[in-house]
Amino acid sequence: MASDPWQGHDVGGLFVGLFAGSTILMALTVYLGSRLSPGTLRRYTPSRVCRDVSLAAVAAGAVLYLWGLLHVLLTEEREQAEECAARRPADVPGLVGLRGDFVPLRLVCETPNGHDYHVLIPDYINPALAGLLLLALGGAAASGLLNRARRRAFTGRKA
Template sequence: MASDPWQGHDVAGLITVLFAGAPTLIGLTVYLCSRLTRQARRRNTPFRTWRDVSLAAVAAGIALYLWGLLHILFLEDQEQAEECERQRPEGTPALVGRRGDFIPLRLVCETSDGRDYSVVIPGYINPSLTVLLLLALLSAVASGLLHHKQRTSTRKKG
């Protein structure tokens, strides 16, 4: 039920993201490995290099996100509640709920005074995802600009 204050993450959502993310990660990994062949390296250009850096950052981000999801998936509701109790800060009043957020990825324990705190998901996951997202975005922009520059200089020559 949606009004349940102890709901955590939606299991169907967790499994959907895992089943969509795993093949995506595998596909990206296979593609990036294919870019390491001698033939692919000979045809390398700056915009392709930046594109591959962007895709590698995306792949690393997906792997990290899936790793965080696995931390949640293997904990039963009771274990999640116990983790909330175990990590409750000193002087924090009674727990009144628990919720799961997918963005940022976290399991949040809610207290009666309106404060909350995260448990289960390793603390390095969300900051690392932010850095990887920025790297992917900047690399994609660099790749696009270099590709555009190459295309416009080729048109001027021809």
């Protein structure tokens, strides 16, 4: 039931995330692996390096996100509630609910005074995902700009 305050993550959403993340990870692994052949390595340009660094950052992000999803999936609801109770701050008399967020990935223990806290998902997951997202976006932008500059230089057009 959607109004249940002790809901946590939706199991269907967890399985969709695991399937989609695994599929993306496999596709990126195959693609990036194909880029390591000797013939391909000789044709590398700065634009292609930036593109592949960006894709490698996406693959690393997929691994981290899947790791976080597995933490939630492999922990029963009772164990999640016990973890919330065990990590409850001393000044909090009790808990009013449990909420699962997918972005950022976290399991939130809700308190009556509004000072919610998260448990179960390792603390390094979300900051690492943010850093990898910035690396992926930076690599994609650099690749696009370098490729555009190369094409303009090749055709002889001015910027």
